[in-house]
Amino acid sequence: MTKPYDPAEDGAQMSFDGRMSYGDYLSLDMLLNAQKTWTNTHDEMLFIIQHQTSELWMRLAIHELTAARQHLLGGKAHQAFKMLARVARIFEQLNSAWDVLRTMTPSDYTAFRDELGQSSGFQSHQYRQIEFMLGNRNKAMLRPHSHRPDTLALLEAELAQPSLYDVALKALAQKFPLPDAVLNRDVSEAYVPHEAVQAAWTEVYRDTETHWELYELAEKLVDFEDYFRRWRFNHVTTVERVIGFKRGTGGTGGVSYLKRMLEVELFPELWHLRTEL
Numbered sequence: 001m002t003k004p005y006d007p008a009e010d011g012a013q014m015s016f017d018g019r020m021s022y023g024d025y026l027s028l029d030m031l032l033n034a035q036k037t038w039t040n041t042h043d044e045m046l047f048i049i050q051h052q053t054s055e056l057w058m059r060l061a062i063h064e065l066t067a068a069r070q071h072l073l074g075g076k077a078h079q080a081f082k083m084l085a086r087v088a089r090i091f092e093q094l095n096s097a098w099d100v101l102r103t104m105t106p107s108d109y110t111a112f113r114d115e116l117g118q119s120s121g122f123q124s125h126q127y128r129q130i131e132f133m134l135g136n137r138n139k140a141m142l143r144p145h146s147h148r149p150d151t152l153a154l155l156e157a158e159l160a161q162p163s164l165y166d167v168a169l170k171a172l173a174q175k176f177p178l179p180d181a182v183l184n185r186d187v188s189e190a191y192v193p194h195e196a197v198q199a200a201w202t203e204v205y206r207d208t209e210t211h212w213e214l215y216e217l218a219e220k221l222v223d224f225e226d227y228f229r230r231w232r233f234n235h236v237t238t239v240e241r242v243i244g245f246k247r248g249t250g251g252t253g254g255v256s257y258l259k260r261m262l263e264v265e266l267f268p269e270l271w272h273l274r275t276e277l
């Protein structure tokens, strides 16, 4: 009989008393103890893990977007491009994840939905931070966080600084004069599209050779928004499939609210200019 394979003979580490292991490095005790279910229903674990993994990917998206904005501000466009490409891939990952959640039927979900109380992804502060970072700013969205001063402070701090799109417009302004109303706007408010911005981006697309870096920036932003739109669409479709037209646990009209959010344009002029080319 052949001797059973022993990885230790190949040099595999087998002893971790007082030494860093995989679980230590990744804080797995903490991570894998965080799936607290509130019912004995089978699908609640899927629902929790789907949300938690989404929050983890959002955490990374915030990390990347923070660095991308910083690089863009510092004139290091190429470093920013690399990060923006990664954020688009993160959203691709989040988009694929809906396929797992879609296996949960209305009957499966109804079995534990009441236990959610009024909790909802609507209160995801990381999601709101991502929207604020990109430029979709609405102070009304701060209110669900007023019971958590630390979270509120984080979101308010985000609103106090220029969004990724504001920073992109600063880069655009280095080549094309843009009005004061755009460059020195109150960045805590929602961005209002401006025809001078659209005219400038249109020039970039008409002469890509001359404006290659801005062109690449614009396409990175559009690419990312494309994935983000798919996320919103996948979400609303899954929601309709699972709860129909019931109101959301967070109190909105549910599908009607989410359909309205499909109209959000993060980088409006970059979409509108396409009609002009």
Ligand code: HEM
Pocket: 050, 051, 054, 055, 101, 109, 119, 120, 121, 122, 123, 124, 127, 235, 238, 239, 242, 243, 247, 248, 249, 250, 251, 252, 253, 254, 255, 257, 258, 261
């Ligand atoms: C069966 C699964 C799901 C259902 C039925 C559902 C339902 C809803 C509904 C109805 C809303 C509108 C707010 C409300 O009134 O509650 C909402 C918002 C939201 N959900 Fe979900 N959701 C599901 C899965 C997910 C997952 C996996 C995530 C990932 C984190 C997520 C993240 C969000 C976010 C971020 C919002 C706010 C969107 C915005 O304000 O534009 N949802 N969800």
